[in-house]
Amino acid sequence: MEHKGFSDSLWIFVSLAVLMPHTTNGDVSYSIPEEMEHGSVLGNIAKDLGIDSGTLSARKARIDAAGNKRYCEINLKTGELTVNERIDREELCSEKPLCTLKFELVLERPLALHRFTLQIQDINDNSPSFPKDVVRLEIRESADKGARFRVNEAHDTDIGQNAVQSYSLQRNEYFTVSVSSHASGRKNVELVLDKELDREKQEEVTVILTASDGGSPPRSGTVAIHVTVLDANDNAPVFNQDIYEATLAENAPVDTVVLTVTATDADEGPNGQVTYEFSRLSNKARRAFSLDSFTGEIKVIGPIDFEEDSKFEILVEGKDGFGLSSDTKVVINIADMNDNSPVIYLKSLNNPIPENAPPGTEVGIINIQDVDSDKNGQVRCHIEDNAPFQLIQSITNYYSLVTTAELDREVLSDYNITVIATDEGSPSLSASKVLQFSVADVNDNSPVFERQSYSAYVNENNKPGSSIGLVAARDPDWRQNGTVLYSLLPGEINGFPVSSLVSVNGDTGVIHAVRSFDYEQFKSFKIHVMARDNGSPPLNSNVTVHVLLSDVNDNLPQILYPTPDGNTFMTEMVPKAIQANSLVSKVIAVDADSGQNAWLSYHIVKSTDPGLFIIGVHNGEIRTQRDISESDVMKQTLVVSVRDNGLPPLSATCTVNLLISDNLAEVPELKDMTSSDGSSKLTTYLIIALVSVSTFFLTFIIITIAVKVCQRRKPTMLFDGALAIPSAYLPPNYADVDGTGTLRSTYNYDAYLTTGSRTSDFKFARSYNDGTLPADMTLKKSLSIDHDSLIDSIDLAQVG
Numbered sequence: 144m145e146h147k148g149f150s151d152s153l154w155i156f157v158s159l160a161v162l163m164p165h166t167t168n169g170d171v172s173y174s175i176p177e178e179m180e181h182g183s184v185l186g187n188i189a190k191d192l193g194i195d196s197g198t199l200s201a202r203k204a205r206i207d208a209a210g211n212k213r214y215c216e217i218n219l220k221t222g223e224l225t226v227n228e229r230i231d232r233e234e235l236c237s238e239k240p241l242c243t244l245k246f247e248l249v250l251e252r253p254l255a256l257h258r259f260t261l262q263i264q265d266i267n268d269n270s271p272s273f274p275k276d277v278v279r280l281e282i283r284e285s286a287d288k289g290a291r292f293r294v295n296e297a298h299d300t301d302i303g304q305n306a307v308q309s310y311s312l313q314r315n316e317y318f319t320v321s322v323s324s325h326a327s328g329r330k331n332v333e334l335v336l337d338k339e340l341d342r343e344k345q346e347e348v349t350v351i352l353t354a355s356d357g358g359s360p361p362r363s364g365t366v367a368i369h370v371t372v373l374d375a376n377d378n379a380p381v382f383n384q385d386i387y388e389a390t391l392a393e394n395a396p397v398d399t400v401v402l403t404v405t406a407t408d409a410d411e412g413p414n415g416q417v418t419y420e421f422s423r424l425s426n427k428a429r430r431a432f433s434l435d436s437f438t439g440e441i442k443v444i445g446p447i448d449f450e451e452d453s454k455f456e457i458l459v460e461g462k463d464g465f466g467l468s469s470d471t472k473v474v475i476n477i478a479d480m481n482d483n484s485p486v487i488y489l490k491s492l493n494n495p496i497p498e499n500a501p502p503g504t505e506v507g508i509i510n511i512q513d514v515d516s517d518k519n520g521q522v523r524c525h526i527e528d529n530a531p532f533q534l535i536q537s538i539t540n541y542y543s544l545v546t547t548a549e550l551d552r553e554v555l556s557d558y559n560i561t562v563i564a565t566d567e568g569s570p571s572l573s574a575s576k577v578l579q580f581s582v583a584d585v586n587d588n589s590p591v592f593e594r595q596s597y598s599a600y601v602n603e604n605n606k607p608g609s610s611i612g613l614v615a616a617r618d619p620d621w622r623q624n625g626t627v628l629y630s631l632l633p634g635e636i637n638g639f640p641v642s643s644l645v646s647v648n649g650d651t652g653v654i655h656a657v658r659s660f661d662y663e664q665f666k667s668f669k670i671h672v673m674a675r676d677n678g679s680p681p682l683n684s685n686v687t688v689h690v691l692l693s694d695v696n697d698n699l700p701q702i703l704y705p706t707p708d709g710n711t712f713m714t715e716m717v718p719k720a721i722q723a724n725s726l727v728s729k730v731i732a733v734d735a736d737s738g739q740n741a742w743l744s745y746h747i748v749k750s751t752d753p754g755l756f757i758i759g760v761h762n763g764e765i766r767t768q769r770d771i772s773e774s775d776v777m778k779q780t781l782v783v784s785v786r787d788n789g790l791p792p793l794s795a796t797c798t799v800n801l802l803i804s805d806n807l808a809e810v811p812e813l814k815d816m817t818s819s820d821g822s823s824k825l826t827t828y829l830i831i832a833l834v835s836v837s838t839f840f841l842t843f844i845i846i847t848i849a850v851k852v853c854q855r856r857k858p859t860m861l862f863d864g865a866l867a868i869p870s871a872y873l874p875p876n877y878a879d880v881d882g883t884g885t886l887r888s889t890y891n892y893d894a895y896l897t898t899g900s901r902t903s904d905f906k907f908a909r910s911y912n913d914g915t916l917p918a919d920m921t922l923k924k925s926l927s928i929d930h931d932s933l934i935d936s937i938d939l940a941q942v943g
């Protein structure tokens with residue numbers, strides 16, 4: 144198989160290749176004989192075009208031809224072109240010397256188009272044939288030697304050497320054959336009379352004329368020529384034109400007169416009567432035209448289609464009554480009408496298109512065909528819809544559909560594009576085709592949270608595992624590219640890993656508390672939740688969730704003073720002279736909760752004398768409500784409830800003991816109330832210290848006196864002054880030593896022990912005479928002052 148690439152259309156191809164260089168890479172032509180067997184290999188087109196034959200299948204290689212016959216196929220494994228249907232040159236091209244079939248090899252991914260042609264070579268598969276099997280000639284016996292008698296030539300549908308090349312006449316007594324070329328290129332075949340005829344000797348002569356073609360082996364056809372020898376001679380008809388030519392519009396209706404041929408015969412009578420008949424015409428012409436044998440009028444009898452045949456060449460024979468004839472050529476040119484709409488063929492469509500395809504991506508290849516010629520077949524093509532696509536013309540009648548912008552599946556996922564093709568005939572015809580394709584998803588959207596940030600409110604003491612909030616993110620991508628998974632970003636809160644506090648449901652975005660929270664430990668904290676899609680690679684975004692704990696009233700008010708536990712005992716002294724609205728004591732309490740839950744209020748729930756004391760609802764201050772009267776009970780007990788403002792409120796109670804007295808001595812029974820406990824140790828030590836000091840002092844005096852008595856032996860010197868010794872420190876009978884009577888045993892000191900935890904609760908009540916001390920001083924003495932007072936009182940006793 145020889146390659147005959149690069150025809151004169153090469154330059155057209157090259158100039159078009161600039162427009163679309165990647166779709167056409169070369170032009171390959173195969174020259175093949177007609178009538179090859181089905182499956183015969185014409186050549187390896189993949190190799191000739193430089194395409195890797197291994198990719199043919201993946202690239203959906205296929206062959207497209209203009210018509211609907213598939214003359215050849217491509218073997219997707221080997222890249223070979225094979226014959227698929229009978230290729231008959233005579234049917235395809237009849238007498239055209241060059242018979243070319245055009246094909247396109249279309250490949251996808253990337254789209255590519257390669258044109259190739261098959262040059263169909265003639266083989267000698269047709270024999271010459273004469274219009275008729277028998278030719279009848281009538282020749283007068285008077286005809287001279289050398290006279291010529293025309294015979295219709297033979298015809299061979301093959302061309303070139305395979306067409307008729309020579310004529311030969313069966314050897315006979317009277318005739319030879321002479322062939323000369325006509326001005327129009329036709330052959331003129333004539334019998335030449337070689338020996339004069341004698342009717343009396345032989346009335347009829349039959350010779351066989353053979354036409355041979357130049358094929359190898361040659362083929363031939365014959366005609367029998369019957370010559371009847373007549374008494375007289377006449378003239379053959381003569382056409383008044385050598386060639387008749389007419390132009391007929393295609394689709395001309397039946398009975399349209401195309402033209403009329405006229406031949407005249409010089410003879411008169413029947414000898415001059417000319418009849419007409421077709422001497423040679425194609426089968427197509429036979430179906431399209433009729434010839435009136437008397438008038439020579441050629442009329443339309445069938446459909447005339449320019450696209451099928453643009454020109455008819457017919458031979459018409461004119462014959463007189465004696466059979467003498469001549470012929471003429473009738474050429475009927477068919478004029479094109481715009482009777483064919485363009486046809487849009489979708490040669491390739493990349494569907495779906497990925498949404499990130501850059502602008503200019505080729506989406507499809509469209510071929511537009513209009514079988515009309517010239518303007519009627521020139522087609523313009525455009526896209527109707529306002530879509531981001533355009534058509535770019537590549538090779539003649541081929542358009543590539545390219546994107547003009549990046550597509551976004553999330554905005555529009557399907558496109559219906561209407562391609563409209565209009566020819567330039569007048570009136571013009573048009574066609575449209577809707578191309579449907581969809582946009583394939585690419586993971587180009589991160590999940591987006593519906594809010595900038597989230598807050599989750601949770602009450603403390605929540606149940607572990609309870610849900611405390613919800614985050615939601617949207618991802619408009621398709622399927623797994625838009626499937627959102629939630630997770631917690633790792634982190635630490637006050638040293639705790641976030642995951643030990645909360646968890647997030649990967650599918651639903653519900654946030655759960657992992658454990659019970661304590662508002663007193665965290666008031667709020669921040670976590671970060673990530674939303675990730677399932678694409679590859681995945682995209683993600685994150686959001687902050689503020690977890691805000693709210694306080695629950697879970698802490699009782701705690702009373703700091705007075706201590707509420709029953710083991711200790713505390714009494715406040717209230718002087719009898721106290722006036723109304725004086726502060727006598729204060730309940731101090733705190734609450735670990737916050738806000739309302741820690742807003743404390745104080746109430747007296749039980750009291751010895753309900754009218755006597757009131758408590759400040761908010762400050763816990765206990766005040767007298769009225770002046771104290773003599774009739775009031777000395778020992779007053781208040782039960783105070785401290786309540787917070789939570790829902791429900793929590794409360795604690797304490798007991799406040801009050802003693803209405805100016806003098807502790809008045810209430811000796813109170814001593815019974817004293818109970819020993821750890822906090823009174825200090826007091827005990829003080830007593831011990833005082834007793835020690837006093838004992839030491841007494842011992843010192845006694846020793847001093849004893850020494851003096853022993854030294855001076857002066858009995859009057861026991862006491863030279865009034866020496867008062869507190870009776871309490873003396874042996875019981877030691878009091879009135881000298882009978883001065885000045886020392887009364889009324890002095891005592893009274894360590895009146897209180898049991899409060901604070902040192903201020905310690906009170907040392909010193910002895911005093913009525914009216915010598917302001918009433919409220921009792922409550923205000925510090926320890927040191929009390930100690931001084933003790934010394935004072937000893938001095939006082941000495942003085943007294």
Ligand SMILES: *[C@@H]1O[C@H](CO)[C@@H](O)[C@H](O)[C@H]1NC(C)=O
Pocket residue numbers: 557558559579
């Ligand atoms: C495209 O055409 C099809 C069928 O006619 C129709 O179902 C679809 O909705 C159309 N799409 C658009 C985007 O117009």
Ligand SMILES: *[C@@H]1O[C@H](CO)[C@@H](O)[C@H](O)[C@H]1NC(C)=O
Pocket residue numbers: 583584585586587621622623624678679680
């Ligand atoms: C998701 O996106 C990727 C590219 O990012 C793409 O290859 C894949 O086909 C997409 N998946 C779906 C279901 O569309």
Ligand SMILES: *[C@@H]1O[C@H](CO)[C@@H](O)[C@H](O)[C@H]1NC(C)=O
Pocket residue numbers: 632684685686
């Ligand atoms: C969370 O998102 C912010 C911005 O939105 C980004 O800067 C940061 O890197 C993200 N963090 C993680 C862990 O992905």
